[in-house]
Amino acid sequence: MIVSIPSSGPTVDSQMDDRFGRAPYFAFFDTETGSSRIEANPHAGGSGGVGPMAVQFLVKNDVKVLIAPRLGGNADGALKASGITIIMQNPDVTVEAAYSAWKKNSENSS
Amino acid sequence: MQIVIASGKGGTGKTTVASNLGFVLSLKQKITLADCDVEEPNLGIFFPCSPECRDIHVIIPQVLEDQCLHCGACGEFCRFGALTVLKDKVLFFPQLCHSCGGCFRVCPAEALEKVPALVGEVQTCHLTDSLTLVTGRLKEGDVRTTAVIGAVREQVKDEPVVIIDAPPGTACPFIETVDDALLCVLVTEPTPFGLHDLSVAVDVLQVLKVPVAVVINRSDGNDSIIEGYCSEHSLPILMKIPLDFTLLKKQNAGFLISREDPEWSLRFSELGDKILAHARGDV
Numbered sequence: 516m517i518v519s520i521p522s523s524g525p526t527v528d529s530q531m532d533d534r535f536g537r538a539p540y541f542a543f544f545d546t547e548t549g550s551s552r553i554e555a556n557p558h559a560g561g562s563g564g565v566g567p568m569a570v571q572f573l574v575k576n577d578v579k580v581l582i583a584p585r586l587g588g589n590a591d592g593a594l595k596a597s598g599i600t601i602i603m604q605n606p607d608v609t610v611e612a613a614y615s616a617w618k619k620n621s622e623n624s625s
Numbered sequence: 626m627q628i629v630i631a632s633g634k635g636g637t638g639k640t641t642v643a644s645n646l647g648f649v650l651s652l653k654q655k656i657t658l659a660d661c662d663v664e665e666p667n668l669g670i671f672f673p674c675s676p677e678c679r680d681i682h683v684i685i686p687q688v689l690e691d692q693c694l695h696c697g698a699c700g701e702f703c704r705f706g707a708l709t710v711l712k713d714k715v716l717f718f719p720q721l722c723h724s725c726g727g728c729f730r731v732c733p734a735e736a737l738e739k740v741p742a743l744v745g746e747v748q749t750c751h752l753t754d755s756l757t758l759v760t761g762r763l764k765e766g767d768v769r770t771t772a773v774i775g776a777v778r779e780q781v782k783d784e785p786v787v788i789i790d791a792p793p794g795t796a797c798p799f800i801e802t803v804d805d806a807l808l809c810v811l812v813t814e815p816t817p818f819g820l821h822d823l824s825v826a827v828d829v830l831q832v833l834k835v836p837v838a839v840v841i842n843r844s845d846g847n848d849s850i851i852e853g854y855c856s857e858h859s860l861p862i863l864m865k866i867p868l869d870f871t872l873l874k875k876q877n878a879g880f881l882i883s884r885e886d887p888e889w890s891l892r893f894s895e896l897g898d899k900i901l902a903h904a905r906g907d908v
Contacts (some may be wrong), residue, residue: 564706564721
């Protein structure tokens with residue numbers, strides 16, 4: 516399963532970005548293999564509608580869970596329709612820490 | 626001949642200048658006043674009437690899900706994010722759609738149907754034999770201003786002299802209003818804000834290659850902040866309107882100062898002559 520997190524920088528020890536559609540990078544964690552990668556958000560500098568565009572980007576990358584800060588209305592609607600699970604997270608942590616916290620939490624609850 | 630009255634900064638007196646100019650010029654020739662401030666059209670306050678209304682639509686896509694391949698072509702193409710293609714459905718966000726028509730072209734499966742969407746109306750009032758008011762009014766809650774502005778400009782394009790009241794700012798609605806105009810008159814005020822927004826508007830108009838003239842409103846006698854800028858950029862200052870509270874009170878009560886006061890009628894008539902001369906390139 517792929518878990519995605521908006522990131523302010525190109526490595527997993529970067530701070531989580533406090534935006535969704537305009538986050539400069541997205542981190543992708545694979546829960547099965549434990550691997551991670553980061554990709555630049557192709558729509559970060561778009562003039563508008565970047566929320567739904569970012570959702571489309573996540574769908575293309577087979578994301579099932581998004582750990583995100585606040586979301587705009589369009590992004591929220593598109594995410595709900597896409598079936599991606601949204602986990603709200605205060606963005607004052609690194610991407611890696613946000614993922615670890617989510618993983619620990621989901622293991623405990625399962 | 627289309628002459629745009631604009632400002633960059635809001636609240637500097639665009640509508641004051643456009644309404645009085647249109648009224649005074651119409652005493653001598655056929656004039657069309659066009660209100661392109663479609664989010665908040667207010668020229669009509671000075672010219673109450675019962676308008677003829679015409680609905681304005683844009684074309685938007687409607688997804689035919691049983692024909693859609695979910696290939697993602699439309700979603701990839703739409704730079705406005707209006708179409709989001711998921712694994713088994715397509716989401717459409719009408720408020721993000723710019724009606725560019727690109728999605729219809731890239732869809733390989735004819736899965737997008739063209740449907741009209743109401744965005745506003747154009748209201749027309751024949752006020753006198755020589756004065757017509759055409760007002761664009763955006764549907765409340767809508768954001769597609771340029772479609773309504775375009776409809777107003779299309780309707781008045783063959784009229785001999787059109788005075789256009791522009792929306793504030795210098796973004797898309799302003800550009801849609803002023804593109805291809807013969808002259809843009811920028812109404813400003815002698816303040817740092819006035820100067821800043823004047824200079825932004827001048828920069829945009831230079832790119833669009835629209836000639837510029839300036840009117841200073843709320844002049845308190847020391848307008849050097851604007852005069853210096855205008856002389857540096859070789860922009861003619863066609864008129865100064867003093868900061869006069871008696872004038873403002875009349876205006877705020879809905880009176881047209883050039884209709885009430887012969888002195889102002891004369892001043893706007895002189896402004897009109899100068900503007901027409903500039904627009905014709907006689908200066």
